[in-house]
Amino acid sequence: MTDTHQSAAPEEAQNMLQDSAMDQALDWLITLECASNEQKAAFDNWLNADPAHAHAFAKANAIWNGEPVLAAAQTLQTRRAPSLLRRIGRHWKHLATAAVVIICVGSYSNVPLRLQADHLTVVGERQRLQLEDGSKVLLNTNSAFSSKVVNAQASARLYQGEAYFEIPADLELPMVLDAGPVRVSVRDTDFAVSYLNGEAQVRVQRGDVDLRVSSAGTQMRLSAGNSVRIGPNGFSKTARLNPQTDLAWVQGRLVFENCPMGKVLDEVRRYYPGWIVSNNDKLASIAVTGNYRLDQPLDILRSLAHITSSNISEFPALVILN
Known part of the structure; x- marks a missing residue:
């Protein structure tokens, strides 16, 4: 020995x-x-x-x-x-x-833009805010937001990301929110706005919002239970809102109903602070139904690998599905 x-x-x-x-x-x-x-x-x-x-x-x-x-x-x-x-x-x-x-x-090319924001969230983080006019805001992952009140006029800007707003009824003047190409005027309303990849989307859960795209010279009123996408050329066709899936993030969940796995992975990528790589093209079209905690993206990926019989390899800041 x-x-x-x-x-x-x-x-x-x-x-x-x-x-x-x-x-x-x-x-x-x-x-x-x-x-x-x-x-x-x-x-x-x-x-x-x-x-x-x-x-x-x-x-x-x-x-x-x-x-x-x-x-x-x-x-x-x-x-x-x-x-x-x-x-x-x-x-x-x-x-x-x-x-x-x-x-x-x-x-990091958008660092100067983000420096203008009063509030920032990193990937995977959500942040609750109470604005000066009494409005409540929930910032979603990787978002940049600022707000101010001047002469009783509340204004805000979503530079990037996603936010859910609860606007009180007793505002002297409507809040004005800018998010990419769209300007939103609103009071006594609960709604969500996202601005991702050059496109905005507004989802109204309660009340009405007035929307305007100055570059296209178009405007519309969006009522509760509806959503619309907005690009530089104006509005898309209005779609019905599904709060259980479209606004699940507000409750800290990600919910998918017969959603192609490619889209599911795109959504999970928003919450995972690293890279998610799929090496199997066939996985993208598999329909996925599930209800997951958004603060545990790695557990979501492990579950997806299990239900699709995929192999998963985990490394620091990198997950590979085969």
């Missing part, structure tokens, strides 16, 4: 040194994406300090620039080989972090 321990100890120590070098190499890969001259010089010193460093960096670089990781970063539709994932092992956390950082660079 003594001989066994003596031979195992050096092997364990060697593995620890290799893991340490690999961790450092992965850290350098991330740093070198946007490195200063001083950082580049420090990297050269680290690389030349030990042959194990050069070996680890070559291995990390091969993984990072390998087809699976590049494809995920570029298209989020890669097919990952289980053998590669096993080889990456616990180092996947570093690679996933780097991939998410690089992929997400473009998502």
Whole structure:
């Protein structure tokens, strides 16, 4: 037994040194994406300090620039080989972090716009507000909102995201809300507004709202139980509101009734702080019915994988369905 321990100890120590070098190499890969001259010089010193460093960096670089990781970063539709994932092992956390950082660079292009907002929610967060005029607002995930009252006139703007409003009846003047292409004038009404991907949508649960699209010179009144989408060219056809599904998020739920899984995944993506990738095109058309807690998106994905007999692979900030 003594001989066994003596031979195992050096092997364990060697593995620890290799893991340490690999961790450092992965850290350098991330740093070198946007490195200063001083950082580049420090990297050269680290690389030349030990042959194990050069070996680890070559291995990390091969993984990072390998087809699976590049494809995920570029298209989020890669097919990952289980053998590669096993080889990456616990180092996947570093690679996933780097991939998410690089992929997400473009998502900060709206930072100046969001800086104008009084209230922000991150992905997966909801926030309740009490406005100066007595109105109540529930901000949904990844939303930006501001409001003010000037000379008894309440005005607000939804820069992006989704919000549910409860507007009291005793307002001296109607509240005016801007959301992308549409201006909403309202009082004594409960309604929801979303502004996503350049399109607004208004859903009225109680009362009436007056809508106007200045660029198209069109306006309409939307009554309780109806919804409408609004683009730069004006209004879509009015549709009936289904509060059990359309407004389920207000109650902290996501409810789907015979909904194609592709659309279900799109909705879950709004609440998951990472990437959700489906590698099976056949999954998109499968009809899904379910009632889920929106604050547990990972549990939703696990349930969807179970009911569709899909395989699910979970990594930091990344879930893959096959």
